[in-house]
Amino acid sequence: MMKAIGYTHSLDINEPNALIDLDVDKPSASGRDLLVKINAIAVNPVDYKIRQRVNPEGGDPKILGWDAVGEVAEIGADVTQFAVGDKVYYAGDLTRAGSNAEFQLVDERIVGKAPSSLSDSEAAALPLTTITAYELLFDHLALKQQSEKSDEVVLVVGAAGGVGSIMLQLLKVLTGAVVIATASRESSKNWVQELGADYVVDHSKPLAEQIKSLNIGEVTHVASLNNTHQYIDEYVEVMKPKGKLALIDDPESLDVAKLKQKSLSLHWEFMFTRSMFETEDMVEQSRLLTHVATLIDEGKIKTTVGKHLGKITAQNLIAAHRILEEGRAIGKLVLEGF
Numbered sequence: 144m145m146k147a148i149g150y151t152h153s154l155d156i157n158e159p160n161a162l163i164d165l166d167v168d169k170p171s172a173s174g175r176d177l178l179v180k181i182n183a184i185a186v187n188p189v190d191y192k193i194r195q196r197v198n199p200e201g202g203d204p205k206i207l208g209w210d211a212v213g214e215v216a217e218i219g220a221d222v223t224q225f226a227v228g229d230k231v232y233y234a235g236d237l238t239r240a241g242s243n244a245e246f247q248l249v250d251e252r253i254v255g256k257a258p259s260s261l262s263d264s265e266a267a268a269l270p271l272t273t274i275t276a277y278e279l280l281f282d283h284l285a286l287k288q289q290s291e292k293s294d295e296v297v298l299v300v301g302a303a304g305g306v307g308s309i310m311l312q313l314l315k316v317l318t319g320a321v322v323i324a325t326a327s328r329e330s331s332k333n334w335v336q337e338l339g340a341d342y343v344v345d346h347s348k349p350l351a352e353q354i355k356s357l358n359i360g361e362v363t364h365v366a367s368l369n370n371t372h373q374y375i376d377e378y379v380e381v382m383k384p385k386g387k388l389a390l391i392d393d394p395e396s397l398d399v400a401k402l403k404q405k406s407l408s409l410h411w412e413f414m415f416t417r418s419m420f421e422t423e424d425m426v427e428q429s430r431l432l433t434h435v436a437t438l439i440d441e442g443k444i445k446t447t448v449g450k451h452l453g454k455i456t457a458q459n460l461i462a463a464h465r466i467l468e469e470g471r472a473i474g475k476l477v478l479e480g481f
Contacts, residue, residue: 145169146481147244148457149204150194156464161194162457165204169246171217176248177225178217179233183263183479184242184455185210186463187271187305194464208241209234209415210475212257212267216246224251224429232257232432234271236418243460245481252425253418255432258439265446268475269309269439270432272447274414275391276310277431283389283410284364286318293319296360298381300346301368303331305475306391308338308447310366313435315339316443321359325350346370351380362386372397382407449474455481 147165154161172178190207199205215229225231233254235242257266280286287293297314301307302324314322315338324340326332327347335343344353354362361383367374372394379401382388388402389410399409417425438444450466452459455478463476 145245147204147206147240148455148460149199149206149243151199151202151204153195153198156191156194156461156468162460162464163204164457165206167204167206167244170240170248172219172222172248174219175221175251176219177215177222177231177251177254179211179213179231179247179249179254180216181211181213181242181245181247181455181481183212183267183477184208185267185269185271186460186467186476186478188467189237189271190241191464191468206240206243208243208247209237210267210269210271211235211242211247211249212263213247218251222251225254230257230259231255232266232270232436233428234274234414237415238419243455250418250425251429253428255429256436258436260440260442261446264451264477264479265448267477267479268446268448269435271414272305272309272475273435274428274431275306275412276313277435278414279306279366279389279391279410279412280310280313280318282427283412284366284387286314286320286364288317289319291319294360295320295363296323296383297321297364297366298323298325298350298354298362298378299340299366299368300325300350300374301370302326302335302338302340304368305447306368307335307366308474309444310368311335311338311340312444316438320364323354323357323359323362346374350374350377354381365389368392375401379405379407447474448477450476452476452478454478 147167212232231254297320323342324335325346362381365388367390371390384405
């Protein structure tokens, strides 16, 4: 048996059994799976969204959690990349039991070697946002990884959030692009500049006007991390013909016909696609996580922990869900140990 935190009915976070401490069967590894002993986790909006929307089937509890750091305790017969005792980090698979448990099964193809220079809780803040940012920039927007200056101009909207905070660092370290970030509060402006933004514009005011006044040419790529429906007209206005727009949010509707005149391409990034459909390039998540761990250990990228909420318990996870639901999180929320 092992300890886990989950839920049996989809409830409001203020209900007594919204999340509960459980004892469940400890799984064992087979095939390409690793059995990971969980040391630390981070909590993301996806956790509370699933808790609110998905009722567990057949009376079995649902275990959430898609950011973890731990040690490989057991390996399946077909595992080739990892050994027992390896320290790993990963975001996991939406279709399987999550990381809010003492042990978790995860396919080796979506697991990276954890950065050795960070504590477990610092590393736990990274996988989901790192994969999202990396895939968006290099798979969807097809930005070039190079050290010399390029003629690319990238606009990152919602740059001070979790994904934006990693994305700005990746842009600074791995590309030669000019980076425009959006931020409205003074603390957010300072934060995005510290992380590598060349220019900052205020997303609470019209964007196109501010971007044009920078006199740096047209925007070639847009990473739209929130409120895409609100900014779509401005994107079309500032973007260079044949530019690329990628988003991660879920607008209720989006008039994509507006992109036609400039032949702009639209890309959606969902970091669970590779694991959900077991795509042939699934192992790219392992590679990118290991790549970023190297950049962290070289001191080129830093973690984005906001608050350590203590041990991995139902009570502390309820507090984390509440903070995220109320939009009060600054940086990532992490928990550690059982």
